[in-house]
Amino acid sequence: MFTIKEASEKLNCPAHTIRxxxxxxxxxxxxxxxxxxxxxxxxxxxxxxxxxxxxxTGMSISGIREIVELAKQGEGTxxxxxxxxxxxxxxxxxxxxxxxxxxxxxxxxxxxxNNNRNPEKSFLDYFEKSEEPKV
Amino acid sequence: MFTIKEASEKLNCPAHTIRxxxxxxxxxxxxxxxxxxxxxxxxxxxxxxxxxxxxxTGMSISGIREIVELAKQGEGTxxxxxxxxxxxxxxxxxxxxxxxxxxxxxxxxxxxxNNNRNPEKSFLDYFEKSEEPKV
DNA sequence: GTAACCCTTAAAGTTCACTTTAAGTCAAAT
DNA sequence: ATTTGACTTAAAGTGAACTTTAAGGGTTAC
Numbered sequence: 445m446f447t448i449k450e451a452s453e454k455l456n457c458p459a460h461t462i463r464x465x466x467x468x469x470x471x472x473x474x475x476x477x478x479x480x481x482x483x484x485x486x487x488x489x490x491x492x493x494x495x496x497x498x499x500x501t502g503m504s505i506s507g508i509r510e511i512v513e514l515a516k517q518g519e520g521t522x523x524x525x526x527x528x529x530x531x532x533x534x535x536x537x538x539x540x541x542x543x544x545x546x547x548x549x550x551x552x553x554x555x556x557x558n559n560n561r562n563p564e565k566s567f568l569d570y571f572e573k574s575e576e577p578k579v
Numbered sequence: 580m581f582t583i584k585e586a587s588e589k590l591n592c593p594a595h596t597i598r599x600x601x602x603x604x605x606x607x608x609x610x611x612x613x614x615x616x617x618x619x620x621x622x623x624x625x626x627x628x629x630x631x632x633x634x635x636t637g638m639s640i641s642g643i644r645e646i647v648e649l650a651k652q653g654e655g656t657x658x659x660x661x662x663x664x665x666x667x668x669x670x671x672x673x674x675x676x677x678x679x680x681x682x683x684x685x686x687x688x689x690x691x692x693n694n695n696r697n698p699e700k701s702f703l704d705y706f707e708k709s710e711e712p713k714v
Numbered sequence: 715g716t717a718a719c720c721c722t723t724a725a726a727g728t729t730c731a732c733t734t735t736a737a738g739t740c741a742a743a744t
Numbered sequence: 745a746t747t748t749g750a751c752t753t754a755a756a757g758t759g760a761a762c763t764t765t766a767a768g769g770g771t772t773a774c
């Protein structure tokens with residue numbers, strides 16, 4: 445069992461942020477010692493790691509809370525939780541597409557810088573000519 | 580030449596947001612008509628599209644402003660601008676890796692839901708047992 | 715025993731990127 | 745002529761996710 449400081453170090457996440465998640469109802473299973481201090485085990489850390497993964501890919505705090513609330517209601521909500529995960533997976537795919545398109549766009553601009561290729565389509569041109577009147 | 584409303588429709592971006600970008604110094608080349616109304620041409624729209632692409636992949640407003648400020652100083656800043664684009668490309672790659680890892684994690688959880696495979700490693704287990712004392 | 719350091723809570727503050735509001739100008743339509 | 749609708753600006757408001765502050769309690773080290 446770990447203190448919040450140890451959990452913070454293992455997760456590389458500020459203790460304040462872990463408390464914030466707890467206050468937001470995202471850590472329903474955390475135990476306390478006799479002094480009321482939070483105690484974390486490996487499963488708690490695994491759940492926080494998964495949450496961090498959700499957060500890093502755009503799931504909101506309230507979205508995570510929704511999963512937690514369903515989970516607290518028991519196995520009867522598994523179908524709904526699966527649907528949420530599938531929807532989130534689809535969101536991840538969308539974000540991958542956005543990144544791929546952006547990567548291509550930036551690559552193309554870099555090619556213009558490196559080869560001065562196709563300059564009339566570049567934003568280079570857009571700025572370089574700004575001293576002349578644009579008509 | 581387009582009004583802000585036409586630009587807004589072509590870009591699928593609120594006119595207010597375009598004005599906000601202008602106020603933030605992100606649109607240094609926009610012209611005005613005799614009444615002071617903004618006028619956009621295709622190159623302006625292309626620049627805003629590229630900006631939108633930067634924004635969608637995590638570049639901040641001030642990061643974009645930095646590029647604009649360098650561009651306004653002329654061709655002497657091209658090396659620095661190229662460096663910024665290369666750094667942003669590296670950021671995009673990092674984000675792709677985060678998404679890929681998240682996709683794998685979510686897929687694994689979905690497999691647990693679908694096959695009840697490897698349950699002791701799942702967050703399913705973490706929640707389903709929450710009624711029993713965790714020791 | 716008292717200082718250092720960990721923990722606690724509640725609440726206020728911060729940052730970012732918009733978004734909305736307020737107050738007003740201008741041109742066309744009725 | 746006045747209403748409608750698009751535009752203008754400056755400034756205030758919003759929402760999300762922290763982050764910091766304030767005030768205090770418990771355990772360990774000297």
